[in-house]
Amino acid sequence: MANTPQAKKRIRRNAVRAEVNGARVSRIRTFVKKVESALESGDKSAAESALKAMQPELARGVAKGVVHKNTAARKFSRLTKRLTALG
Template sequence: MANTPQARKRIRRNEKRAEINGARIGRIRTFVKKVESALAGGDKAAAAEALKEAQPELARGVARGVLHKNTAARKLSRLTKAVSGL
């Protein structure tokens, strides 16, 4: 248990940040899933449009510190390769 006021405050802040970061990660996952579902449907135009929307979300996740830059680059690269392969 946190004994000092500062430790209690850090626990409160960490809980808030975890909630916010979880929402950000969920938002990114949603955009990635939209691309993947368009790919599964075989609709290249929809997949390209979804990819265009997902790209800034991945970049925003990197900027906010919820995704490592290499992770975002890898996801984007794989999605782009899959869309161009349709």
């Protein structure tokens, strides 16, 4: 258990950051799922709009440090590839 005031404060800050970051990752996952469900249904226009909405969310996740840059690039690349294959 933390004894110093600094360590106690760090525990409080970590808890708050974990909550915020968890919400961010959850939001990104929701956007990705929207794209995947549109792709599976075969609706190209819905998939395109969902992909356009997902891209800035992924980029924001990278900027905030909750998603690795290469992970975001890989997700975007694979979903874009599936979208082009749909047409």
